[in-house]
Amino acid sequence: MSKELEKTFLNALEQNQQKLLRICSVYAKDADDTKDLFQEVLVQIWRSMQTFESKSSIGTWMFRITLNVCLRFRSKENKKQKQFIQMDSITIAKFIPTKEDYGEQEKLAHLKSCIKKLNEAEKAVITLYLEEVRYKEISEILGLSENNVAVKVKRIKKKLLNCIIQIA
Amino acid sequence: MMEDELIKIWQSSPMEEQIKFDKSRLMLEMQSSLSRFNKLVKHGILIEQVAMIIAIPVFLFYIYFVPFVLSKIASILIVIWGIWYFIKLKEWKRKKPTNLTKNYLDYLYESRNYLVMLKKWGDNAIYWYILPTILSVILFLFGPILAGKLNNKMIAIMFVVTISTGVFTYIWGKWRVKTQYIPRLKKIEELIKVMEE
Structure with missing residues (x-):
């Protein structure tokens, strides 16, 4: 693969890594699973890099691959692959929150659950x-109409708010 | 809680985990892990294809060198079946959804179609996989049996082994459909339903 493609990949990764990791964390069971899934996502993005056309932004394209990988991800299968996919070049360190952060962290934990x-x-x-991500881009990533996306977002937000109120 | 606060809370998580990359090392690891990964993905179908590549010449050899007519006929049938199965394996490999760059809904449709196809073949495995091979092997055995070249003990052992293999393959196939294809298919159907509603 060319140096230019490698550079594009690394730049896009640096810009989107946190977003991709957050998406992975929603589909994974625990922190270890999140790391495995994130690595799997990186491998698949790298694998598909040659097919990337600049029709959509690279961020949108990365989200698309991430969601498709998350869909087919199976922890058990991934454990089998783990012996093959070991990327020691990535470290995901747990952040230790300060006292001020605790309130936010708690809210975040509720939202995630x-x-x-x-x-x-x-x-x-x-x-x-x-x-x-804008509705137009969400509709492109998911294959739905913009209206449908808007309806779904509204419905899911309502569900989430109810759930958070119940937990809190 | 305000709706927009959800976005604020969600995006407060970048501080939760810190990702660090060793860029040059990452690229090297990507290259090597990817080639190993690709090999692993192809593993299942590859084993069957290699089995066919070995079986076809062996039975072609039998057509010429085994003296019994029934065994010759069985060998021809096995070779024809082997070629057909080899082509089918290639077709399945080609149809496997590997394009992760498609949109989510299209990827779901593609995965569903692939699983439906595998399930259909799995459900009918007795007709296209088990019976043709087991019957051909039994026909093959009848060649030396009718010529009186095998004693009763050998005949019994060969029949038990052949039929047990058939039964095992049947049970294993049913188990695979039940535990691997049906749950995944159900899950994908549910997701498609949610996306379409």
């Missing part, structure tokens, strides 16, 4: 919305 209760299609819609 509510998102985890949604089905996988709803997770896909809401994670993209929460990443502030």
Whole structure:
């Protein structure tokens, strides 16, 4: 693969890594699973790099691959692959929150646990919305109409708010 | 809680985990893990294809060198079946949804169609996989049996082994459909339903 493609990949990765990791965390069971899934996503993005056409932004394209990988991800299968996919060049360190952060962290934990209760299609819609991806782009990534996306977002947000209120 | 606050809370998580990359090392690892991964993905179908590549010449050899007519006929049938199966394996490999760059809904449709196809073949495996091979092997055995070249003990052992293999393959196939194809298909059907509603 060319140096130019490698550079594009690394730049896009640096810009979107946190977003991709957040999406992975919604589909994974725990922190280890998140790391495995994130690595799997990177491998698949790298594998598809040669087919990337600049029709959509590279970020949108990365989200699309991430969601498709998350859909087919199976922890058990991934454990089998783990012996093959070991990327020591990536480290995901846990952040230790300060006292001021605790309130926010708690809210985030509630939100994450509510998102985890949604089905996988709803997770896909809401994670993209929460990443502030525009409706047009969400519709391109998911293959739905913009109106349909808007309706779904509204419905899922209502579900999430109810869930968070119940937990809190 | 305000709706927009959801976005704020969600995006407060970048601080939760810190990702660090060793760029040059990452690229090297990508290259090597990818080639190993690709090999692994192809593994299942590859084993069957290699089995066919070995079986076809072996039975072609039998057509010429085994003296019994029934065994010759069985060998011809096995070779024809082997070629057909080899072509089918290639077709399945080609149809496997590997294009992750498609939109989510199209990817779901493609995965569903692929699973439906595999399930259909799995459900009918007795007709196209088990019976043709087992009956051909039994026909093959009848060649030396009718010529009186095998003793009763050998005949019994060969029949038990052949039929047990058939039964095992049947049960294993049913188990695979039940535990691997049906749950995944159900899940994908549910997701498509949610996306379309």
